[in-house]
Amino acid sequence: MADNADHIDGDDNEDVRAQQNLIKIKLKSSEGGIYECGLTAAKMSDLVKNMVESLGTDAVVTTEPIILGNEAVTDAALKKIIEWVEFHWDDPPVDHDFEDEKDRRNEELSHWDKQFIDVDDQALLFDVIAAANYMDIKGLVEVGAKHICSKIRGKSCQEVREMLKITNDFTAEEEDAIHKENAWIYAKD
């Protein structure tokens, strides 16, 4: 662990992170709702983090809310997102080593995350995922992705279309050709 002085800007130090999370900043949804969020939690969004860094923490705390202009960032989605980052802000930092990343990708969601993301309203679920993607919150996008994959695993393409309300833009011939190309995988023995 290189504890060089240049590097201690708060992000690596647990106490500083906890302290900084007591500082509240305001986030504004595309519908105009304004919500408070701890600074460390909010910075789990790379979009917010970059804004805070370019504007300076003081400016962000004292002035206007940060505007999240993407239409997926509805009031309901932003509330969910704040709930998620406020729960996860003190997670250990993500290791980008290949093996670890593979393990993490294959890891099941925690009980909390499962309950969090199991949203009946599919429009809201997609808003949360698209908004997390826009705000660049990689951990939350991953939670959404794993949730969707757990639902479509082992399903036929028609079942997946119905579940996720996807339009079939293939002609019958095109679809047939793909089925034929992949027929070998269903042919056991």
Next chain:
Amino acid sequence: MAQQLTQMMASLDTIDVGEEADRQQPKTYAKDSMDRFGDDLCGLILSYLPLKHRFPLECVSKQFRRKVFESVVDIKIRNQLFGLKGNTSADIIGVLERVAEKCPNIQLIDFQSRKGSDALHMFPTISHKFPHLREIYSGLSDNSDQWLPVLAPLITRDECNVYSVDHCHRLSHLETALLNYVFDSTSDELLVKNLQHFKF
């Protein structure tokens, strides 16, 4: 004159509305439809599926077809590949060939199972179908001589008995029963300089 102008404006209006509608149309997806996601997000979501479960989804939509195999970067050969029973080496190579057609970005193939390492000797015939292959995990076996000179630079992990590691410059993980293979027989020089994990 005024009437003309009004008419002109009215027609301009109509044109505007028409263009607006044309531009908007492809963008208005139902909020609860995954059609609303762009290719990147769609691909990212599908990247969490095991390879076997991706094949049935290729025909969901054109977007799925574009994205579903893109994130496949590694494949592990198991004794029962995709639940296909009784794999011979030729079957395994056949499956790999089909996988190569669908998944253009494979970087790593893990041949460490028994059937997998048996199939390795046939792999050079199709290795050109994996343009991005950077790594092979192998169990080097008796027939190594035939393929090792071709594939050795790609091998980064090996278990079982090592017959010839001297081409495997990038070997980082090794499990072996015979230590003397790891050193040059005349100079006693260590042959695998990038080793990070070693099991004896």
